[in-house]
Amino acid sequence: MQKNKTRQVNSFPPHSEGAGGELSFYEKVYEVARLIPPGRVTSYGAIAAYLGSVQSSRMVGWAMNNAHIQERYVPAHRVVNRNGLLTGKHHFGTSNAMQEYLEAEGIRVIDDQICDFEKHFWNPMIELDMD
DNA sequence: TTGCTGACCGACG
């Protein structure tokens, strides 16, 4: 787990950040989502918490709604709810698309539920380390 | 401009 304590976590991929302008909430969501390593999954709440607003978890899901229109690829399939349930699967092309992606990364999914969810869980707070 | 909605989460009863 928390092996590297790089504090440069705050240094998100510099590009969208403008003069005196901080990244929008949903833009941050995309950044964090892209940082999710293959074979790993996280929850909306975890991302929201990392952004500093766990209560804004709804916004995270909403942001994912626009994830597909983003020019940059966003692994939305690696983001599930707190229960490890593929709540947003319906927003992919097909109903099983999200599951297909996860299984392709070695994650077993049964009944829209990720097996050993906590084992595949990727916590941005720890992996990215906030210090 | 006001108000509703949304791929959620946590608290209450």
Added chain:
DNA sequence: CCGTCGGCCAGCA
């Protein structure tokens, strides 16, 4: 145990 409600931010009628 299960249903309900409030809350956060941003987009759209």
